[in-house]
Amino acid sequence: MVDVVPYPVHLVAKVGDAVGNTFLLYRFPVQDKLSQKRSDRLRLITVVSSSAKQDKNRRFCVVTKLNISMQKTDSILLSHTGLKYYYETDKKIFNEVKNKYLSTLWIDADYETQIKEIAHNIRNRRSNNTKRIRQKYNARQTQLF
16 A cells, blocks of 8 residues: 655655745645644744744734734634634635634635634634543642643
8 A cells, every 4th residue: 555645755855945945844844654643733824024022912812823913902812803804814824724613514604604603613622622621630639730
């Protein structure tokens, strides 16, 4: 049986010489048998060049790790406002978030409904993680770390 590679390795090497290896290492990570677990975070290349250390006002979603500085100051998750911002300014990021957090039931819906459902699924992801932690560990159990 032949292993199927998601992209031709020789093509990546040729493009790497033309474009630069730093972009390709980030965009096409090396896949071996040990690191085939799907990352829960989105691997996005954003256009914003300033880092969080330089700009103290920049905030990030705790689930998607995307910039949410365009939203209200007290928000911690990517919401309708942030999704509309990404829909209007950066379709690539919006489509990646859509592919990750939108169920197949809402694929053919209009974009307002899709935004509503994506925000709902992001909130569910956050609350499901906290519920899972609460169920896993007893409240009286002491933590080592």
